[in-house]
Structures are given as C-alpha cells and as structure tokens.
Amino acid sequence: MIRLSNVQKTYPARRGSDEHTALRGIDLDIAAGEIVGVIGRSGAGKSTLIRCINLLETPTSGSVIVDGTDVTKLSNRDLPLFRRQLGMVFQHFNLLSSRTVYDNIALPLELAGASKAEIAAAVDPLLPLVGLEEKRDRYPAELSGGQKQRVGIARALSSSPKVLLCDEVTSALDPETTRQILNLLKDINKRLGLTMVVITHEMAVVKALCDRVAVMDGGVIVEEGLVDGIFANPVHDTTKSLLADEFVEFRAGQDSAQSRDQSSGQEG
Amino acid sequence: MFSTLAPILLQATGETLYMVAAALALGTSMGLPLGVLLATSGRGELFEALWFQRIFGPIVNATRSVPFIILAVAIIPFTRFVVGTSIGTSAAIVPLTVAAIPFIARIIEGAIREVDSGLIEAAQAMGARPVQVVTKVLLPEALPGIIHGLTLTAVTLIGYSAMVGAVGAGGLGDLGIRYGYQRFRPDVMAAVVITLIVVVQAVQSSGDWMARKADKRNI
Ligand SMILES: Nc1ncnc2c1ncn2[C@@H]1O[C@H](COP(=O)(O)OP(=O)(O)OP(=O)(O)O)[C@@H](O)[C@H]1O
Numbered sequence: 479m480i481r482l483s484n485v486q487k488t489y490p491a492r493r494g495s496d497e498h499t500a501l502r503g504i505d506l507d508i509a510a511g512e513i514v515g516v517i518g519r520s521g522a523g524k525s526t527l528i529r530c531i532n533l534l535e536t537p538t539s540g541s542v543i544v545d546g547t548d549v550t551k552l553s554n555r556d557l558p559l560f561r562r563q564l565g566m567v568f569q570h571f572n573l574l575s576s577r578t579v580y581d582n583i584a585l586p587l588e589l590a591g592a593s594k595a596e597i598a599a600a601v602d603p604l605l606p607l608v609g610l611e612e613k614r615d616r617y618p619a620e621l622s623g624g625q626k627q628r629v630g631i632a633r634a635l636s637s638s639p640k641v642l643l644c645d646e647v648t649s650a651l652d653p654e655t656t657r658q659i660l661n662l663l664k665d666i667n668k669r670l671g672l673t674m675v676v677i678t679h680e681m682a683v684v685k686a687l688c689d690r691v692a693v694m695d696g697g698v699i700v701e702e703g704l705v706d707g708i709f710a711n712p713v714h715d716t717t718k719s720l721l722a723d724e725f726v727e728f729r730a731g732q733d734s735a736q737s738r739d740q741s742s743g744q745e746g
Numbered sequence: 747m748f749s750t751l752a753p754i755l756l757q758a759t760g761e762t763l764y765m766v767a768a769a770l771a772l773g774t775s776m777g778l779p780l781g782v783l784l785a786t787s788g789r790g791e792l793f794e795a796l797w798f799q800r801i802f803g804p805i806v807n808a809t810r811s812v813p814f815i816i817l818a819v820a821i822i823p824f825t826r827f828v829v830g831t832s833i834g835t836s837a838a839i840v841p842l843t844v845a846a847i848p849f850i851a852r853i854i855e856g857a858i859r860e861v862d863s864g865l866i867e868a869a870q871a872m873g874a875r876p877v878q879v880v881t882k883v884l885l886p887e888a889l890p891g892i893i894h895g896l897t898l899t900a901v902t903l904i905g906y907s908a909m910v911g912a913v914g915a916g917g918l919g920d921l922g923i924r925y926g927y928q929r930f931r932p933d934v935m936a937a938v939v940i941t942l943i944v945v946v947q948a949v950q951s952s953g954d955w956m957a958r959k960a961d962k963r964n965i
C-alpha cells in the first residue's frame with residue numbers, strides 16, 4: 479500500500495538555523511489493512527516521516543509509492559486529489575472553531591465538491607461510529623479533548639480514505655481517553671480495513687494498537703518488526719530505553735509535549 | 747428652532763453614512779484581497795510571492811503614514827479624474843476609499859495571521875487547493891477579527907468624513923464647521939457632536955454584536 483524507498487529530508491537553512499537533515503534514508507513497507515507504528519524520541523523525525531507520506535513535506539530524495547503511484551512526482555494540480563485518498567489525524571485536533579461538529583466532518587467532502595446529499599450520506603453514519611450523535615450541532619469549543627479527537631477521526635474518515643495517518647493523536651489526552659480513542663481506531667481498522675500509520679512516543683500506544691512497529695532515532699529506522707517480537711526481544715538501545723519508559727509513561731508524555739510546544743514556538 | 751435644525755441634521759447624517767458606507771464597501775472590495783495576499787505570500791506560505799510583499803508592503807505603509815487631510819488634498823487630481831469634480835459628497839468617497847484600503851488590508855492580514863497554522867495544514871492534508879484554504883478556512887476562522895477590524899475602520903472613516911466635510915464634502919463635519927463654527931451657532935455644533943457620538947456608538951455596538959455572533963471560540 480505504502481512504500482518508502484531511501485527517503486531523505488533536509489530542511490533548508492533559515493535565518494538563525496543551519497540546514498537540518500531530519501530523515502536519512504528511510505525504507506518502510508506498509509501493507510494494506512495493516513497498522514504500523516512509528517516510535518521514537520522527540521526530534522527523531524517521526525512527524526517528518528508521516529508528513530512525507532501525504533507530501534505536506536516534500537522529500538529531498540527517494541520515492542514514496544502510495545497505491546502504485548510515486549506521489550513525489552505528482553503535479554501541484556494532482557496533489558490535492560491524491561491527498562483526498564488519505565485521512566490525517568493530528569495531536570492538537572486542528573478543528574475549525576467556526577464550524578459545528580457536523581460541518582467539520584463534512585469539510586473534506588465539501589472541498590471535493592460533494593453535494594449536500596452526498597455529504598449527509600457520508601457524515602450521518604460517522605457520527606454514531608465515533609459516538610457523537612448528540613454533539614452533531616455543537617462547536618469544538620463545547621467539546622472535551624476526547625470528543626474533539628473523535629471529530630478529528632470522523633473528519634479524516636469522511637472522504638472514505640484508504641489510509642489513515644495519525645500523528646501523536648493521543649498525546650494531548652488523559653490515559654482513560656487515550657484508551658477509548660485507541661479502541662476506536664482499532665475498531666475502525668477492523669470494520670473498514672483501513673491501513674494506518676501511527677506516530678507515537680509511547681510504547682503503550684504501539685502495544686495497544688499496532689501490528690508492526692518501526693523504531694526511529696536520528697532520522698533512521700533503527701529497528702523494525704512485529705510488535706510482539708520487538709517487545710519480547712528488543713535489540714537496539716533506543717528500543718530498550720523506550721520500553722523502560724513505559725513505567726514513567728505519564729511524565730515522559732508531559733515532557734515531550736512541552737519540548738514540542740517550545741520548538742514549534744521557535745519555528746512559527 | 748428644532749424644527750429647522752432637524753431636517754439639515756438628518757440630511758447631513760445621511761450624507762455622512764453614505765460616504766462612510768461607500769468607502770467601507772469599496773475599501774473592503776480592494777483591501778480584502780490585498781490583505782489576504784499580504785498574509786499568504788510570505789516564504790513557504792500558501793501563495794508564496796516575495797515580490798508582492800516587497801512592493802505592496804511599503805505602499806501600504808506609505809499610504810497609512812500620510813495624515814488623512816493631507817492625503818485628501820494630495821490626491822485631488824486623481825479624485826477629479828475619477829468623479830469629475832473634487833467637491834461634494836461623492837468626491838469625498840475617493841480619498842476616504844484610498845485611506846480605507848491599506849487600513850483594511852492590514853486588518854485583514856492581521857486577522858488571518860492569527861489563524862492557527864495547524865488549520866492550514868489540516869486543510870491541505872484534506873486536499874484543499876490554496877484558494878479553498880482561503881475561502882473555507884482562513885476567512886471563516888478570521889471572521890470575528892475581520893468584523894472587529896471593519897468596525898474600527900468604520901469609526902475611523904466617520905472621523906475622516908468629518909474632516910473632508912471641512913473642505914466642502916457635506917455631511918456632519920461640514921454642517922458643524924459651516925453653521926456651528928463660521929456662523930457661530932453653538933446649538934448646531936452641539937447637535938452635530940451629539941449626533942456623531944450616537945452614530946459612532948451605534949456602529950461600534952452593532953459591530954461588537956456581529957463579531958460576538960460570529961465568534962464560536964468561547965461559547
Ligand atoms: N519545518 C522545519 N524546518 C526546519 N527543521 C524542522 C522542521 N520541522 C522539523 N524540523 C526538525 O527536524 C527534526 C525532526 O523533526 P520531527 O518533527 O520530524 O520530529 P518528531 O520525531 O516528530 O518529534 P516530536 O516527537 O517532538 O514531534 C527536528 O530536529 C526538528 O527540529
């Protein structure tokens with residue numbers, strides 16, 4: 479379904495910062511219907527990797543094949559059409575505050591030029607799937623974090639994508655809500671047979687959700703395999719230390735969320 | 747006395763509102779696209795075009811740094827070219843519009859820059875084309891800020907319109923100067939001041955109300 483071959487990404491130098499190579503030759507194969515986790519410490523290049531799949535970042539070199547097409551070769555005209563085949567869910571939800579739950583979920587279809595009837599036919603069944611029938615006409619400001627993320631998930635599903643990209647989708651949620659969201663994603667994968675790429679820095683997320691996992695460090699994949707195997711027999715130091723983190727999961731989540739906020743502040 | 751004052755006061759208020767409304771509408775029709783482009787043409791942004799910023803940024807700043815009364819006089823040839831005369835209510839719309847455009851452009855730019863860049867990214871991930879990012883995400887999300895800004899513009903234009911009144915454009919400013927000052931009619935002056943206060947209050951209150959209606963961030 480997705481094949482990354484020798485993908486490199488170098489962010490160009492800007493005022494006040496040197497150029498930075500975030501991905502140094504990534505090879506990753508993801509089969510249809512599979513849930514693949516990508517885990518690593520802050521700055522390992524996980525977000526860059528997932529953003530190279532839907533071309534929010536353009537790889538500096540290498541190829542990204544999605545469903546048989548090398549998407550790095552797509553023209554600016556065709557890129558939006560390709561992106562409509564992928565859904566993306568974000569850590570901070572990224573919902574439009576000016577739209578109700580229903581209208582947020584409808585947005586991808588609206589962008590694709592769907593009619594009102596087509597939109598209703600797609601959105602109405604999603605509301606019960608993510609458990610938000612009662613919040614249909616509410617605004618994001620009226621929802622809890624978990625509910626917002628359910629909207630984010632429903633929105634990513636509304637255009638019937640083949641692939642769901644999830645970047646730290648539970649990192650802003652408490653443990654109980656995290657569990658619910660992970661169950662929802664698992665359920666969606668089973669029901670719809672969706673391929674999923676799940677970025678996280680928590681082994682617990684990988685354990686709960688993924689079939690396979692790739693461990694990243696310094697822009698490369700240092701270890702990769704079936705989740706059970708990696709858990710039973712971690713080889714690389716990064717993997718071992720991430721496994722050890724599980725015991726201090728809560729603190730780790732907080733710290734990396736903080737450092738991420740700081741770094742995004744500098745970039746903006 | 748009131749019966750003689752009321753009709754001219756009413757007419758002057760109508761002229762003021764006409765000048766301000768026309769300048770606001772024309773200024774928005776040009777200031778809005780300009781503001782959107784100023785907010786989205788930077789490096790790595792939606793419609794990256796650094797030349798646009800380099801040319802229009804300074805023009806906008808220059809226009810905004812000229813005091814309005816000087817601007818109004820300086821562009822008299824242009825006003826004459828557009829309207830055929832430089833005197834009267836319709837002629838006053840030209841300098842008011844010219845002053846409003848950069849004002850509105852900066853306000854729109856600021857309101858759009860306030861929108862979380864995560865939303866732009868989310869829209870692009872959904873397959874939004876650049877124009878759709880503007881129409882479906884940036885403008886709706888910036889709407890409360892834009893309404894606030896346009897309200898501020900309207901109030902500022904009411905003040906400016908009184909200034910052009912002083913150079914023969916009609917409206918409340920004109921009335922205040924001609925009757926209140928030159929013919930020394932303090933009652934007219936007082937009526938003009940009170941009317942201006944009422945008009946500004948009404949504009950501000952309805953602007954605030956609309957902005958609140960549009961703002962779904964704190965419900
Ligand atoms: N737009 C950008 N411009 C320049 N450098 C960037 C940019 N985005 C990311 N980087 C750098 O690339 C490296 C990898 O970033 P990335 O966001 O992929 O890490 P991550 O593994 O997702 O980390 P986190 O867990 O904190 O989200 C970091 O060193 C980061 O500073």
Ligand SMILES: [Mg+2]
Nearest residue numbers: 524525526646
């Ligand atoms: Mg990240």
